[in-house]
Amino acid sequence: MKQKFQINGISCGGCVARVKKTLEEHPNIEKAEIFLAPKGAAIITMNEMLAVSEIQEQLSKLNGYTITEIN
Template sequence: MEKAQVALAITGMTCGHCVAAVKKALAAVPGVEEVEVTLAPPRAAVAFDPSRTTVEMLTKATAEEGYPSSAAAG
């Protein structure tokens, strides 16, 4: 199975609850294998199966939770 990784820059996270909410939202996306979310900097590192999900699905999941995100540069 192929595995892809992406770093997401996340907007609006201010506390540990925010981190937990984002991690839960990303982990619920089918095909996501690993999620690590940090508050400083506000990012998420996600390992996923590209045959089951896309970066767009990941950013949609965080936005639906109230935390817009985009693929981070670098």
């Protein structure tokens, strides 16, 4: 299942690569697509539904990034 998110703190391609790698290390995240335009937009494909707080916990392995769900 795919969900749309906004990741704050994304400013360059390096950020995209680090965040993508960290998110995809989570066992229930199949794929993370993160975009620079619009900045920080993300589509995350999951094996099973994760709460935003669970994704934020994974993202907290990196400093300076926060995630919110887009409806």
